[in-house]
Amino acid sequence: MASTATRFRTARFRAAEPATAEHRSEPRYQVGVKRASVRSHGALALDASLENISIYGCRLGSTGDHVAEERVWLRFVGKPAVAATVIWSDGGMIGCRFDAPLDTALVRSLTLRLV
16 A cells, blocks of 8 residues: 555646636736737837737737747837837737836726727
8 A cells, every 4th residue: 555655746746637727917908909019129110919918918919020038119009118028929929028017007098998
């Protein structure tokens, strides 16, 4: 018969199913205003479509080729540019993490179509 310690050790290495819950530290919100732009260092700004946003990051659709760890400037409809880093890129969609958390009033204005 296996000891309790042996059963515990073997149990912690079992395959786990994918998580069904969202584990972000802040929720992502669908946006009311989708117009945005993405600009890489030394390049022209490209039109983008803001898909969702939180105070820490966002997902955008963009026609440009972006790669993980690329530094970009994002602009949302007449607001000051926001510095961010591309975290992932897949088929014209990019996920970005902001260098500093956004003000909640800006996030609220983008989700409520106030911009």
